[in-house]
Amino acid sequence: MANRLLSLALLPISWAVRYKMTSPEAPDGWYNSALTSWRGGWAMTLKRVLCPDRVRQIPMQFSWLDHRLVRERYIERCDPPAAALYLFLVTVADAQGLSYYSDAALGRCLSLTPARLSQARSDLMRIGLIAYQHPLYQVLSLDSSPRREGSELGADEISVRISQLRAVLGRTA
Template sequence: MIHKEPILHQRIRKIQGSFAWIPHFFLRNGFWSNLNHHELLLYLFLVLAADRQGVSYYSFDKICSLLGINTDEYILARNELIDKDLIAFDGHLFQVLSLPENFKPTVPQAISSKKKMMLRDPATIHQTIIGSLGNE
């Protein structure tokens, strides 16, 4: 077993004021490895912004600005976090949820048809929406 000692004893973290946390379960049980870069970024932001019940109320434009992502990236990340049962969103408020106990990491599957491309490829979906608005 590895003996762990702080490297800089004078800089040991202390909980002062508000405090955010992510349980080790998040890393050990595959949640971390099952999220893409934007999902991790948004999840970490929501954890840091949340109150003790996991609730926060930043607007999407403020979130995009702080995280350096565009609206499409934000929407995709938000929707994936909702689908993965990690957050709830009511249109105004976010809630970081307790981690689901029956979590099964998703395995990416090949997009093998035009129909699947239209349903699952973000770039194709974006292009379809822009095209339908007449902004090609």
């Protein structure tokens, strides 16, 4: 009986050691892989850190949601869909902040249209809260100060701002 309890207590450790010994080694810069299913079958997804210098760490207050989101006004720069996407990504991310969800799954979970999801993702990238390379998301550590509003604007955002400026100046395009 005592041997059985001891073997059960060691089971997770034994499995982890066995897993590490039998799994193929990941390529350099890649640390994990997982099988992902969809209606058409299975696909292997390798996860890799997108921004190694910005891997998130547990803040002193022991929460994945860093208080600097409020104190440094990151949250004020997010509209509700962007804030919902950020909360979802923080919730599902692994220890390095990585996750991968399809646009369709995120849209279903957050009740967002594809266009609105794309805008929310772009907003979070512009603010500096996430990195994204299809299909991989990385929740980033917070910079010492939020990025300025005008830096790294996309072509669509620049076009919108030019249109707004022209409207204010009374010109038409």
